[in-house]
Each structure stands twice: as structure tokens, then as C-alpha cells.
Amino acid sequence: MTFPPHVRLVEVGPRDGLQNEPEAIDTGTKLALIDRLGAAGLTHIEAASFVSPKWVPQMADHREVMHGLRRHEGVTYSALTPNLKGLEAALECGVDEVAVFAAASEAFSRKNINCSVAESLERFAPVLQRAREANVRVRGYVSCVLGCPYEGEIAPARVAEVARALHQMGCYEVSLGDTIGTGTPLKAKRMLEAVTRDVPMERLGAHFHDTYGQALANLYAVLEEGIAVIDSSVAGLGGCPYAKGASGNVASEDVVYLLDGLGIAHGVDLEKLAAAGSWITRAIGRPNRSKAGVALSSR
Numbered sequence: 001m002t003f004p005p006h007v008r009l010v011e012v013g014p015r016d017g018l019q020n021e022p023e024a025i026d027t028g029t030k031l032a033l034i035d036r037l038g039a040a041g042l043t044h045i046e047a048a049s050f051v052s053p054k055w056v057p058q059m060a061d062h063r064e065v066m067h068g069l070r071r072h073e074g075v076t077y078s079a080l081t082p083n084l085k086g087l088e089a090a091l092e093c094g095v096d097e098v099a100v101f102a103a104a105s106e107a108f109s110r111k112n113i114n115c116s117v118a119e120s121l122e123r124f125a126p127v128l129q130r131a132r133e134a135n136v137r138v139r140g141y142v143s144c145v146l147g148c149p150y151e152g153e154i155a156p157a158r159v160a161e162v163a164r165a166l167h168q169m170g171c172y173e174v175s176l177g178d179t180i181g182t183g184t185p186l187k188a189k190r191m192l193e194a195v196t197r198d199v200p201m202e203r204l205g206a207h208f209h210d211t212y213g214q215a216l217a218n219l220y221a222v223l224e225e226g227i228a229v230i231d232s233s234v235a236g237l238g239g240c241p242y243a244k245g246a247s248g249n250v251a252s253e254d255v256v257y258l259l260d261g262l263g264i265a266h267g268v269d270l271e272k273l274a275a276a277g278s279w280i281t282r283a284i285g286r287p288n289r290s291k292a293g294v295a296l297s298s299r
């Protein structure tokens, strides 16, 4: 059993965590959260999403968020950009990095971005081209890697195919999303085994939701295989607007606690992170879904 010596956390709370909130969250609250996350030592923060405000109203203030950032040194502030329109707007706002998002499920792709998987990949090609010209790195997501809310089981070979396409078109990293959190450790290992036949492990990240309480177990399983990039959301905020019933990402505080226990370096100050989690859940009136966060904050 060999764990990676260091894991990079990609904090997706301000985007994946907040995108599904039914009540409007003011830009100031989002900015204060992002600031606290940077102060806690997170080096990669997904801050906004340049998608259609009709589709995801909560992310409509993407410009204000990007312009209002109090930037911490060494932190990459990224945003989702599903097409050229989103990319151009994100570049105007000085985004450090962008992400395109595909799915391993046809039905989910249509619900989420209104096109087939093949069409989405075609749409991403000019996004990658333009981002390259602007010297901005592109991350790729594959959703539904361990199950789809519409199609059920997803074949690992299909996940591998989409991950390979994103990698080949120039995504520096491909994040594997268990969008609805139905995965279990053995399934996660098998999926990863299939994907790493086509994409090197060091180019992959794990993006697991915790709907069935399996996210930490799944992360442990893929850490054992060598995954060294983990997406997580402070206080376990979130859910996907196009995956009914899906709960938040694995909580960042819980991941940090797990990594500490395994002796894996991560560079995050757990106390500050837990304080950020308590603060945002109070600010938006949500339960804190991080067990470690709740335990630390109530000491």
C-alpha cells in the first residue's frame, strides 16, 4: 500500500458547493468565503462558473466574484467555462485557470449542458485552443463516473473514453466526478484502473460526492492507487442542479483530517478551514455536513 506523499486539494465549495443553493447568496458572502479559504492555505479554489444565468442563477454574479477577489499569493482562482462565450468572459475577468465539463452519460450531458457528449467535446476544442493562446490552463471534468441519475450504471470503459478525449485535447488534469455519490470503494478502484490505461495517474483528480456516505472510503481506495489530487467542498456544501437528490461534495475538513491521519502532506490549516466551514454554514443557514468541522468547531 503506497500513498502519495502530498495531495493537492481543489476547493470547489464556492462553485459546486453554492451553485445549487435555492436562495440568492450575495456576492460579498461568496467573496468572504473565498478569502477565508485562501487564508486557510488552499492553493486551488474554484471561484465561479461562467455558465448561462438562466441555467444556474446562483452563479450569475461570476464577473463580480472574479473582479472582487482578494487574491492570496500562490492561489489559483479558477472557473467553469462550458463554451467560448464563457471563456471570453472569464478571460476578461483575469481568471487563472478554467474548466470544461463533460459526462460519461449521454442523458446527463443533455440535461446539464444541452448537448450530446460528442457535441460537448467538439464545443470544448475551440475553448482549449483559445485558452492555450491566452496561456490559461484548462482542467476537464467527467461527470457520472460511478453512476448516473438517468442511466444508472456507467461502464468504466466509457469513463475512460471521455477522460482520454479530454486529456488528448489538452486538459492538463481530468477530474473524475461521482456526481451522485453512488460509488463504493471497489467500483472506484475498477473505474480508476480503466481510466489509467489511457490517462496517467498524475493527470487525474477525484471529485466525489457524499450522497451515500461513501466519499471518504472511496477516496481512501483511490489514494491507495496513487491519486494525488482531490476535489472537496468546505462544510460539504453542494449538490448538482441536474442530479436530483445528489448531496454535496466530500467535506474539505474531513479530507484534511483523513490525510493527516495517513501522514499525507496537504498544506491546509485545518482549524482555519473548519472556522470557514462554520462561518459559511451560519451565513447561508445550512447544516454543516463536515463531521470533522463540527467536532473541531464545538471544542
Ligand SMILES: CC(C)(COP(=O)([O-])OP(=O)([O-])OC[C@H]1O[C@@H](n2cnc3c(N)ncnc32)[C@H](O)[C@@H]1OP(=O)([O-])[O-])[C@@H](O)C(=O)NCCC(=O)NCCSC(=O)C[C@@](C)(O)CC(=O)[O-]
Pocket: 016, 019, 049, 050, 051, 052, 053, 054, 055, 056, 080, 082, 083, 085, 086, 087, 101, 112, 113, 114, 141, 142, 143, 144, 177, 178, 179, 207, 240, 241, 242
Ligand atoms: C452550456 C449552456 C450555456 C448551453 O445552453 P444552451 O441553451 O444550449 O445554449 P445557447 O448557446 O443556445 O444559449 C442559450 C442562452 O444562454 C446564453 N449563454 C450561453 N453560454 C453562456 C455562458 N457561457 N455564459 C452566459 N450565458 C451564456 C446565451 O447567450 C443564450 O442567452 P439568450 O439569448 O437566451 O439570452 C447551458 O446548458 C449551461 O449554462 N449549462 C450549465 C450547467 C451547469 O453549470 N451545471 C453545473 C456545473 S457541472 C457540475 O456541477 C458537475 C461537476 C463539474 O461538478 C462534476 C461532478 O460532480 O460531476
